[in-house]
Amino acid sequence: MSVSVFITPGEIEAARERLAGVIRQTPVEPSPVLSARAGAPVLLKLEHHQFSGSFKFRGASNALRCLNDAGRAAGVVAVSTGNHGRGLARAAAGAGVRCVIAMSELVPDNKVAAIRGEGADVLIRGRSQDEAQVEVDRLVAEEGMTMLPPFDHPAVIAGQGTLGLEMIEAVPELETVVVQLSGGGLISGVAAAIKARKPGVRIIGVSMERGAAMYASLAAGHPVEVEEQPTLADSLGGGIGLDNRHTFAMVRELVDDVVLLDEAEIAAGIRHCYREERQIVEGSGAVTVGALLAGRIAVGGPTMLLLSGGNIDMELHRRIISGENVDVAGERG
Ligand SMILES: *Cc1c(COP(=O)(O)O)cnc(C)c1O
Numbered sequence: 001m002s003v004s005v006f007i008t009p010g011e012i013e014a015a016r017e018r019l020a021g022v023i024r025q026t027p028v029e030p031s032p033v034l035s036a037r038a039g040a041p042v043l044l045k046l047e048h049h050q051f052s053g054s055f056k057f058r059g060a061s062n063a064l065r066c067l068n069d070a071g072r073a074a075g076v077v078a079v080s081t082g083n084h085g086r087g088l089a090r091a092a093a094g095a096g097v098r099c100v101i102a103m104s105e106l107v108p109d110n111k112v113a114a115i116r117g118e119g120a121d122v123l124i125r126g127r128s129q130d131e132a133q134v135e136v137d138r139l140v141a142e143e144g145m146t147m148l149p150p151f152d153h154p155a156v157i158a159g160q161g162t163l164g165l166e167m168i169e170a171v172p173e174l175e176t177v178v179v180q181l182s183g184g185g186l187i188s189g190v191a192a193a194i195k196a197r198k199p200g201v202r203i204i205g206v207s208m209e210r211g212a213a214m215y216a217s218l219a220a221g222h223p224v225e226v227e228e229q230p231t232l233a234d235s236l237g238g239g240i241g242l243d244n245r246h247t248f249a250m251v252r253e254l255v256d257d258v259v260l261l262d263e264a265e266i267a268a269g270i271r272h273c274y275r276e277e278r279q280i281v282e283g284s285g286a287v288t289v290g291a292l293l294a295g296r297i298a299v300g301g302p303t304m305l306l307l308s309g310g311n312i313d314m315e316l317h318r319r320i321i322s323g324e325n326v327d328v329a330g331e332r333g
Pocket residue numbers: 054055056083084150151180181182183184185186187235236282284285308309310
C-alpha cells in the first residue's frame with residue numbers, strides 16, 4: 001500500500017520565492033457580465049497569459065529548479081497532453097536543460113508544433129497518455145533521463161499552488177474558487193494554498209463528461225482508469241495514475257465539489273470568454289466559465305474562476321466563436 005503525501009503551505013511559499021522573476025504574476029479582472037448573471041462579484045484569473053500559455057509553466061519551472069546538478073545534466077522527460085510539455089520545454093530551454101516530451105496521437109497538432117518550437121524533442125506514441133508513458137519509462141531506464149510528470153509530483157503541485165496564493169491575495173474576501181480538474185496537480189496546489197490562509201473558501205473542480213478520471217476515481221474510492229476520448233477540453237484528458245501518490249488524496253480531502261460539463265457547455269465557455277471578456281481561451285481553460293453559465297456553481301459571495309490556458313488551434317476557435325456546432329469526436333473518428 002502506498003502512502004499519500006500532502007504538499008504543505010510552506011512548500012508552496014518556497015516555490016513562490018524560487019519562481020519570483022521567473023513566472024508572470026497574472027492579472028485578476030472582474031467580469032461585469034458574469035457578476036450580473038450570478039448576483040455576486042465574479043472575478044477571472046487570467047492565467048492563460050502565463051508564459052507558455054498555461055499555468056503548467058509554474059509547476060514545471062519549480063520542479064526543474066528543485067533538481068540537483070546530476071538530474072539537470074541527465075535532461076528531463078515527460079508525458080503530456082500538450083501544455084505540461086510546452087511549459088516544461090520552455091522552462092528547460094531557459095535553464096539550458098535537454099527536454100523530451102512523449103505524447104499520444106490525440107494531442108492537437110498546434111500543441112505539438114508549439115513544443116517543438118520551444119526546442120524540445122517530441123515523440124508521438126499510442127492512443128493514450130498511458131501508452132506515451134511507456135516511452136518515458138524507457139528513456140528513464142535506458143538513458144537515465146529525469147522524469148518530471150505533469151501533476152503527481154510534489155514540486156509540480158507546489159508550483160501550481162503559487163496560483164492559489166495570488167488568488168487569495170488579490171481578493172482576500174473570496175468565498176468560492178472554481179478551478180479545472182484533470183490529474184489534480186492544479187487544484188491540489190491551489191486548494192492547499194488557499195485553505196491554509198482561509199479554510200472556509202469553497203474549492204470547486206470542473207472536468208468534462210468525456211473521460212473524467214478523477215471524478216470516477218473519487219466515486220470508486222480509489223484511482224481507476226477511464227477511456228480517453230476526444231473532447232474540446234483536450235488538456236483535461238488522461239488518467240490520474242493507478243499508483244497516484246499525492247493528488248487523489250489531496251483532492252478527496254480539499255476539494256468541496258466536482259462538476260462535469262458536456263461539449264456544448266464547454267463551447268459556450270469559450271464563446272463567452274471571447275465575446276464578453278475579449279479573451280482567447282482553450283476549451284479546458286473555459287470550463288470554469290462554462291460551469292457558471294450552465295448554472296452548476298452555487299454563487300453566494302465573491303467567486304473566482306480560473307482561466308487556465310489559451311493554447312487553442314485558432315481555426316477551431318474561429319469555428320466555435322462563430323457558433324458552429326463543433327464536435328471533435330466526430331472529426332477525429
Ligand atoms: C493541465 C491542465 C489542466 C488540468 O490540470 P491538472 O493538474 O492535470 O488537474 C487544466 N487546464 C489546462 C489549460 C491545463 O493545461
